[in-house]
Amino acid sequence: MSSRNNPISAVQKKRTVATTRKKGTVSSSKPSRAQKKAPMKHGYSMSGWLRNLLAVVIIGCFSVIFYYFFLRPYAYRWKPCNGMKEYGVCIPSGYDIHGIDISHYQGKIDWGRLLQNKQTATPLHFIFMKATEGGDHNDTTFEANFVNARNHGFIRGAYHFYIPGTDALKQADFFIRTVKLDSGDLPPVLDVEVTGRKEKKELQQGIKRWLDRIESHYGVKPILYTSYKFKTRYLDDSIFNAYPYWIAHYYVDSVKYQGKWHFWQHTDVGNVPGIKEDVDLNVFNGTLEELKKLTIK
Incomplete structure (x- = not known):
């Protein structure tokens, strides 16, 4: 009786394939969990960097505006006479x-x-x-x-x-x-x-x-x-x-x-x-x- 018609042999074959997939010897069309996390981690790092840069720019602009309109006109008052x-x-x-x-x-x-x-x-x-x-x-x-x-x-x-x-x-x-x-x-x-x-x-x-x-x-x-x-x-x-x-x-x-x-x-x-x-x-x-x-x- 050939293995094609042997139910026990078919089950063993499925187990062998599954085991091989777990060990990474057989490629899969679906990305692994590590592969899924990699681009997310990279995107998070970039967005955090951009947020920090934006915060620095906003603080810098606010400081310049505050000095120009609220401090500079009155700076003369603080100078020694x-x-x-x-x-x-x-x-x-x-x-x-x-x-x-x-x-x-x-x-x-x-x-x-x-x-x-x-x-x-x-x-x-x-x-x-x-x-x-x-x-x-x-x-x-x-x-x-x-x-x-x-x-x-x-x-x-x-x-x-x-x-x-x-x-x-x-x-x-x-x-x-x-x-x-x-x-x-x-x-x-x-x-x-x-x-x-x-x-x-x-x-x-x-x-x-x-x-x-x-x-x-x-x-x-x-x-x-x-x-x-x-x-x-x-x-x-x-x-x-x-x-x-x-x-x-x-x-x-x-x-x-x-x-x-x-x-x-x-x-x-x-x-x-x-x-x-x-x-x-x-x-x-x-x-x-x-x-x-x-x-x-």
């Missing part, structure tokens, strides 16, 4: 006439205590106050601050915050109705900080209309306040160089602006006795006699 430190900040060297500018943000001011700052090594001589904004917004503290500044012997000035989307002449007339300047007061100030999405030429035309209207009424050229970057970008027309310039440029040792300027707002974090909140500090580019010559006669 080359000159004098007063009011919690480094005072720019080479300037003797100091002042502040205030609004409702500073709250109620202790004018008696503020007056004592005239006796410090960097005495305060002048104060600018916010009077109006746009075509119908009064600063709630202006009237009292304006009277107190004169009564306490400070050279005073008033400024208007310009809103490009509101008619320039309406804004000028609103300021005129609100602010009554006397001899000895500084010229009115136009504070320009935003474009209001206006085209550059249209923005300049509106500002010029405000300046012309104010000069015609008060008989003196207004002071133009804006940052160094804003002026060089939007008010670079030579017609604006005819006005006294009050430059806002924070946390630097000196003004980099190449043109003529009269006032420099060098910090917005001054700590002045008599004022609870932080306050802007300014210097005048000249002597006290020159500052008085700039006032309304």
Whole structure:
């Protein structure tokens, strides 16, 4: 009887084949367990490496952004002063006439205590106050601050915050109705900080209309306040160089602006006795006699 027809022989053959497969002597079309794990292990290693790299990149980017926006602008405050430190900040060297500018943000001011700052090594001589904004917004503290500044012997000035989307002449007339300047007061100030999405030429035309209207009424050229970057970008027309310039440029040792300027707002974090909140500090580019010559006669 042949093995083909022998059931015992067939069973033994199956066992032999199975045993051979276990020992690896016979190849199989199905991958082994080790073969299955190998590519998975390799993929896991690569994904872990990529995750680590991505984490490093994210942390690096976050650190750069944090430094650029939150540390770099204030780094100057931590530098040792080359000159004098007063009011919690480094005072720019080479300037003797100091002042502040205030609004409702500073709250109620202790004018008696503020007056004592005239006796410090960097005495305060002048104060600018916010009077109006746009075509119908009064600063709630202006009237009292304006009277107190004169009564306490400070050279005073008033400024208007310009809103490009509101008619320039309406804004000028609103300021005129609100602010009554006397001899000895500084010229009115136009504070320009935003474009209001206006085209550059249209923005300049509106500002010029405000300046012309104010000069015609008060008989003196207004002071133009804006940052160094804003002026060089939007008010670079030579017609604006005819006005006294009050430059806002924070946390630097000196003004980099190449043109003529009269006032420099060098910090917005001054700590002045008599004022609870932080306050802007300014210097005048000249002597006290020159500052008085700039006032309304």
